[in-house]
Amino acid sequence: MAYLALVVARNYCLTMMKLPTREQSGVLIAEVSGRIDHTIAEEFTRALAPLLSNCALGRAPLLLDFSGVIYISSAGLRVLMMASRQAKAQQGSFAIAALTPLVQEVFTISRFNLIVPCYANVDAACQALAQ
């Protein structure tokens, strides 16, 4: 029992990153914010996991609202690539929207704009994903 409590406590600590969700036009939108760097990449992966497991054929598309993200490193970009891969394998729809200009530049320079679907804003993404 004590062991279980420890495991629960540890899992709680490890999933401190919160991704508030909302729904729009049948699309599940998760808000991501802050700096997505090497130190937080693992936590970001864990926070995304439950959302991604539902991102499958016949389920709501998953959209990450990136308007609150001020920085993303290579490790953060990798998490997005893995998420996109998982969604594809499950025949779900996954995309990112509303990148701030600087984060958009990082996507372009790293060429991640070519491997993870990105939309200019949430409305445009919902319109495309809802189809």
Added chain:
Amino acid sequence: MKQVRFWGTRGSLPTALTSPDIREKIVSALVAANGRSFRNRAAIDEFVDSLPFSVGGTFGGNSSCVEILTDRPEHLICDMGSGARPLGQAKLARFGVPNPQTYHIFISHLHWDHLMGFPFFAPMYIPGNRIIIHGCHEQLEDAIRLQMRAPCFPVDYSQAGASIEFDRMTPGKPHDICGLTVTPKLQLHAGDSYGYRFDGNGKSVVYSTDSEHKLDDNEAFREFARFFSKADLVIFDAMYSLAEAASVKSDWGHSSNVVGVELCQAAEARRLALFHHEPVHDDKQLARLLAETRRLEQITRGDRPALEIVSAHDGLIVDL
């Protein structure tokens, strides 16, 4: 250490400019001249110098070969790609024959693009020269002999006039060579590769090519940040884009400009040289990559001092 001179900067395979490439440069230059006439050669040179590097110059196409210049008479060279041919010619032109010289050569790994210049390195055929080949691979000597064996090459290794010695180095251990402290580091690459850190008279240079960095390996990131720590120059394998290196070309053993910037920022290095250029990239693409890398550094700099970024080209000399 005073300077680093790049003799070969291309990855995987030497490349050559083609007629359409040259034509494109001439057309761009004439468009820029816009009908202007020039009084003399000096005025023409001044105009050419004002053109973008991808128009007035070229990154070159020889494979990996980098020279480290010190105050000592011995020569220090990293890798023996096809850039070793013009390097050898330059040494003969400078020192003549006979004029015995000592060459210390550090080999990152045994892939062909890093060894192919050795049979064309003229000083190896001249008696009196001494060549010491440093490396960490067990098969270092075998690999060098192998490429000079029939039917691959007409001159056998045994025809070398110079005395050639091999020095097997231990990764992670500092070695005293030519007044410098040289530390090799194991890197992720098919068949293993080794980076070399050179420290001497208050300056540090890191040669780290053919090295893949896995984005989820935080421990390796910290190790490399330590290896690059406060270096005056980090010569870095930036062959692919980050997206390529992480997806379709994952496990191909190379890295990207983005990881180069992140590691150098974490290491508080002073200067990053993009190196081991993708053979399919032309001068315009390489110039664009350099501009983008500088922009990335600028937007991710924060409170840190600026990291200077250059893109290595055949003939580039970097003052330390």
